[in-house]
Amino acid sequence: MAQDVDPERAEVQGLAREAAECRRCDLYRAATQVVFGQGPADAALFLVGEQPGDQEDKAGRPFVGPAGRILDQALAEAGLDRGRLYVTNAVKHFKHEMRGKRRMHQRPNQGEIEACRWWLNREIAVVQPAVIVALGATAARSLMGRPVVLLREEGRPLTWADGRPGVATYHPSAILRARDDAARTRTFAALVAALTQAREMAGDFLRATSKARMG
Numbered sequence: 001m002a003q004d005v006d007p008e009r010a011e012v013q014g015l016a017r018e019a020a021e022c023r024r025c026d027l028y029r030a031a032t033q034v035v036f037g038q039g040p041a042d043a044a045l046f047l048v049g050e051q052p053g054d055q056e057d058k059a060g061r062p063f064v065g066p067a068g069r070i071l072d073q074a075l076a077e078a079g080l081d082r083g084r085l086y087v088t089n090a091v092k093h094f095k096h097e098m099r100g101k102r103r104m105h106q107r108p109n110q111g112e113i114e115a116c117r118w119w120l121n122r123e124i125a126v127v128q129p130a131v132i133v134a135l136g137a138t139a140a141r142s143l144m145g146r147p148v149v150l151l152r153e154e155g156r157p158l159t160w161a162d163g164r165p166g167v168a169t170y171h172p173s174a175i176l177r178a179r180d181d182a183a184r185t186r187t188f189a190a191l192v193a194a195l196t197q198a199r200e201m202a203g204d205f206l207r208a209t210s211k212a213r214m215g
């Protein structure tokens with residue numbers, strides 16, 4: 001019996017296998033495994049986070065830890081189904097330092113972001129999303145090819161370095177780190193607003209990819 005072949009999906013899976021052998025920077029050394037993007041290979045909406053966290057590193061999947069749960073809540077409030085989005089990170093290996101037995105997150109540096117942009121660009125080239133959302137300054141920097149002042153650009157429509165439209169907003173972990181309830185509520189509302197805006201920007205494309213999957 002003939003099998004359905006989805007060339008883009010196969011291409012993303014091939015990229016993930018290649019990335020598992022990546023030595024473009026040193027971050028693979030201390031990480032458990034590569035954490036590549038996940039989602040439909042024809043997704044209209046493409047979300048980029050910073051890097052995998054402790055739980056993502058163990059599971060091998062992006063946004064499955066506490067920040068992932070916040071992201072799921074924000075997506076639900078924005079009327080978005082995570083199953084229809086492609087979700088990835090600017091950097092694919094978990095950067096951390098040991099404090100006692102705990103693995104504490106460390107922000108990737110410029111060289112690591114640039115080394116791993118090679119993979120991000122390849123994911124974007126296969127998925128060809130209509131709209132890209134940067135979750136946090138690291139993702140925005142990678143997509144823009146230069147530093148982005150998140151406080152100034154947050155929630156505003158942007159054009160990324162490759163000419164694609166998008167929006168930059170807070171990483172869900174910023175909500176976990178908020179200093180009090182008021183800051184938490186404000187940051188979560190900004191994340192939901194940015195995701196809602198991205199949904200509206202991708203509107204017709206989201207409907208088209210949804211129909212194609214149902215057809």
Ligand code: SF4
Nearest residue numbers: 022024025093115116
């Ligand atoms: S972080 Fe990115 S560039 Fe560095 S080794 Fe991992 S996959 Fe390669």
